[in-house]
Amino acid sequence: MNAPDPYLRQARRRAIAPPVSSLDTPPPDTAALAALILRVSQMRDRTAYATLFKHFAPRVKAYLRRAGLDGAEAEEVTQEVMLSLWRKAGSFDPAIASAATWVFAIARNARIDAQRKRRGLPQAPEPEEEGQSPSAETLTLAFERETLVRAALDTLSAEQKQIVRLSFFSETPHAAIADALCLPLGTVKSRIRLGLARLRAALEDKT
Structure with a gap:
């Protein structure tokens, strides 16, 4: 999968293994991460994207390894997740989810797709059959809960x-x-x- 431009490809490569000097820098807090995603969404801020990549890429890769993906597959899926962050930043809403929740939801879906693809299964779920829509009573009870x-x-x-x-x-x-x-x-x-x-x-x- 191609990166949006050469700068992003370079940022992606560096983010997987950040320089030793950057390891002493405290990680961004929840509010700062949300602000960085909004900068990517609203201004296509490449510096903000590089910071997000450096923060999230190693964590996403570690999660994917723990979830059963091998090293090469975990790295490939991590690249896809971080590219999705760049492309889908406009869908992030800090009022609904934190930056970490949003990124790891993308990672979880990417992991499931990768594992389904490995097993020869379709990536997209089967569409629901007609007539299976929930009733008004069901929706009301769900809303109350x-x-x-x-x-x-x-x-x-x-x-x-x-x-x-x-x-x-x-x-x-x-x-x-x-x-x-x-x-x-x-x-x-x-x-x-x-x-x-x-x-x-x-x-x-x-x-």
Whole structure:
């Protein structure tokens, strides 16, 4: 897959193995990452893209390796994910998901497509048959459940809410969450357990 231009190809190569001098630079925080994606979306900012690539590419590759892809395949899919970041930056909405959630959702879908392709399966899911649309009653109940869950989420701390959203709403693997948030895997699992316990208690109070 070709990069948008030679500059981006160069940025992609350097991002996989950043210079030693850059390792002492603190990683961008959540707000900074979101701002960088918006700069790519609105201004096609190549410097912002290079920073995002340097931050996310090694984390995405590590997640793909843990998910079962070999080194070459993981690197190839990582390149596809980061190119998707450049091309689809306009679809990122920080009000809906954090930068890490959005990027790892792209990575998860790319991993599934790669594994399906390896097995000779179609990449796109089969279209739903006609007549399978949910009823108005089903949609109403789903909306009511979603409202209750959102209200319960507001009772969690910011850290717990972020991890619960990543784990259960975006289906991000625990290892990928640890990579995205620069946290030990044990800390991620502990926060998920505590967050779910509080979420369950809050939902029981509302039902």
